[in-house]
Amino acid sequence: EAQVTQNPRYLxxxxxxKLTVTxxxxxxxxxMSWYRQDPGLGLRQIYYSMNVEVxxxxxxxxxxxxSRKEKRNFPLILESxxxxxxxxxxxxxxxxxxxDGYTFGSxxxxxxx
Amino acid sequence: xxxxxxxxxxxxxxxxxxxxxxxxxxxxxxNYFPWYKQELGKGPQLIIDIRSNVGEKKDQRIAVTLxxxxxxxxxxxTETQPEDSAVYFCAAASYxxxRALTFGSxxxxxxxx
Numbered sequence: 001e002a003q004v005t006q007n008p009r010y011l012x013x014x015x016x017x018k019l020t021v022t023x024x025x026x027x028x029x030x031x032m033s034w035y036r037q038d039p040g041l042g043l044r045q046i047y048y049s050m051n052v053e054v055x056x057x058x059x060x061x062x063x064x065x066x067s068r069k070e071k072r073n074f075p076l077i078l079e080s081x082x083x084x085x086x087x088x089x090x091x092x093x094x095x096x097x098x099x100d101g102y103t104f105g106s107x108x109x110x111x112x113x
Numbered sequence: 114x115x116x117x118x119x120x121x122x123x124x125x126x127x128x129x130x131x132x133x134x135x136x137x138x139x140x141x142x143x144n145y146f147p148w149y150k151q152e153l154g155k156g157p158q159l160i161i162d163i164r165s166n167v168g169e170k171k172d173q174r175i176a177v178t179l180x181x182x183x184x185x186x187x188x189x190x191t192e193t194q195p196e197d198s199a200v201y202f203c204a205a206a207s208y209x210x211x212r213a214l215t216f217g218s219x220x221x222x223x224x225x226x
Contacts, residue, residue, distance in 0.1 A: 041218060042218040044216075059114075100147075
């Protein structure tokens with residue numbers, strides 16, 4: 001089954017404790033992206049990657065890092081999480097840069113206390 | 114960059130009625146306009162999209178219209194059913210841009226039985 005898999009689904013952590021949210025896709029898509037979803041703000045892009053070793057900032061990149069060492073994986077790293085990063089995070093992949101036919105993961109609900 | 118505004122933020126209709134959600138965009142270079150449906154606890158799922166070379170597209174009970182001159186596009190759901198209850202997001206993207214979709218803030222649709 002074609003899918004984007006995120007882990008974990010739920011995570012509660014403390015301020016300053018580094019964490020990684022994993023994302024993997026099995027569709028051989030070149031384009032991958034991370035979004036955060038907050039009430040009333042919709043989905044805002046954090047980072048995206050056009051291919052292996054090619055990443056760039058989205059609209060809200062502060063406090064986040066990403067890497068793309070393999071085509072299928074695109075982890076999101078929070079080096080020093082803060083409470084304002086409490087949010088619902090989605091990873092997505094697409095065969096095109098424009099985002100045609102985006103496939104989203106099921107989401108990671110992160111709470112930073 | 115692109116800015117997408119979506120209205121209304123909430124919409125309640127009776128089963129069998131029609132529902133209309135409207136979006137406006139700012140970047141005249143945008144030429145791809147998808148709509149996503151997000152059910153509770155799941156990631157957004159593409160339900161229909163339209164490209165700038167057409168003015169309307171239908172898929173069973175769902176239709177999307179696009180007015181490039183006015184820079185707005187709309188989602189129309191006819192004969193609504195309780196399973197249509199979800200959050201709907203519009204988005205816009207450009208073939209020429211390096212970044213992918215810019216999303217609206219979402220509309221929570223509630224279909225009353």
